[in-house]
Amino acid sequence: MENLRNIIDACVLNNAACQKTVYERFYGYSLKIVFRYIYRYDRAVDVVNDGFVKIFKNMYRFTSDDAISVEQRFMGWIKKIMVNSAIDELRKNNMIAEIGGIPEHVWDVQDKGPQPDQSLLYKELVAVVKQLPPSYRAVFNMIVIDGMSHHEVADHLGISVGTSKSNLSRARTLLQKHIKDMEASEICSI
């Protein structure tokens, strides 16, 4: 991981090649985070790019004394910036729900993972999450998937802790309902 440390140091000095390396290395990771929040794929790509601009401009803020955990810490740092960028984008649009389906080309169904069926399941689950209203979706993503506390969610979204808990509960209820509907439709199709 010394390599990453050196790359980060070079990024602090505005080394374009190192910045490109970081971008290409963590682009997929960042897009997967942002796309859970942002409904539209093209907007998610823009948000990721904006997030990387913030990362490179504030790279000097990233500090990690422990060489072993540089990558983990750096990924955690990237995740927070991407989540914040996504929330800013949602807030910019006043958390208004978007209509229209998700095109199939955004999914990488030919995933080389060991369990292709599981990938399909994950795709379905993420698609269900994206169907949630933006305020519920944001809370669910932040707490359940990104592991934030209710206090942090309240701080980021500018809502109270109670609202955060309430939104999470409603999100779970809606997701359960969606999944049950999916199960029912599968049974019917059989």
Add this chain to the structure above:
Amino acid sequence: MQYIDNDMDDLFKKAGENYPLNIDGADWNAVQAKLSDTSDRGPIYPVKKNNRNYLWLLLLLFVPLFFVINTSKKENIKNATGTTPLIEGGNRMADNAVEVPVAGNDEKGSGQLPLSTALNERHAVIKNQADPLNKKENDLNDQKKKLNKENNYVIDNISDDEDHASAPDSKKIAKNNQPGGNVPSRRNNFLHDKNKKSTDNKNIKTSGGKNTAIENANLNESLTEDNILPAANEPIPVDSTTTIKQPKLSGAVSIINTNIDSIKDVSNTDAGTKTDSAKKSESRNKQKRNSDSKRGIYYGIVAGPDVSTIKSQQVRNAGYTIGGIIGYRINRHFAIESGALWDRKKYYTDGEYFDKTGTNIPPSVKVLFLNGNCNMFEFPLAVRYDLNMKKNSFFATMGLTSYIMKKENYDYGADNNGMYYESSRSYRNSGNKLFSNLQLSAGYNFKVSRKLDVRIEPYIKMPVKNIGIGNMPISSKGIYFGIIRNIK
């Protein structure tokens, strides 16, 4: 689907991290272009600027001072010129014309300095003046000549008609009338006579018993106060040759004496022989009347821009203030003002001045900066001092303001374990603060009509207590533009 029943959260977590997503859309060029765009502007992290665009408003506080100095200078010049002699110049004509009645003091009552003497003394002064004054002088001279002629005629008649017993008296009258030569008014005539009262009485007593009851009765009827004191525009009474006859003099004298006494009293108060105490009491009464006339309630609306800062940091936006005021004018100079104002303040502060104790911001988060705005009610209580109560006047106020905070909105940048992020928060009804700001202002009041004023009032508000959810020392500068209606 069996995973869902087991651990739904864990499943969604895995799904969120490992779901299949097309990640071929990486566009480094786009990022690089954005980086080059923002590199010229420096880092995204906010840079403190000393934006003092609104500090020029403070200069307005000096405007009243300038006018006060200017006005006092003008008054000094006016006072200096006002004490100079009347001959100073043609442009002082109006003032000189007003001062001419100084000679009238003699005319009114003292009797010590006849009008002719006064006119002679003033003659040299007045003769170089412009036409209005010369005209007045000429009129007075004409009157003087006419009176001389008439007095001589009276004396001649008396000396011709009466017997020898009345001769000394007539001569006395003639003698007394001669030096002055003229008697400018009836009142002065009697006062003039009063100086000779003792000799007249003696002469009348020695004139023998020619006075009869009928004559006295006739005289009492003829010498009523109206007859004795005719209107100012009537001719001088001594021209009547029939009224001044020796037999009637004894009856007339008693009436004249009483009238003279009363006239003397009146003249003592009316004319230039006023005592100091009388003047003081009169001025006191006048002041009281003036202060009574100034006392009253006024109300109006004020509005204006508001520039708020915290510890003299940068200003990014201006807010506004609008509301109503009501005041009670105690006297010519002092008034008490209060009101209810709606404020929208906008301010910027570093995180160090923002106390996040009362907020829900996690302790691990370090607030770096805040862009805030707040809506609140403001209740000022101030004492107003008017420099003068002329048509347009300067004033200054000092007082304390209380706040009821309704809503606060903050966009802030924060550092959470080395990660910079921006967020926003809103707080409602975060607290009321009594007398939390000291308000100083100075302004100018234009009188549009008898009951309507327009005022311009630059102000500065300094924090006495910290306000808001973040306990910040917010100071404000601005200008009130107001329309005031006086109730009396």
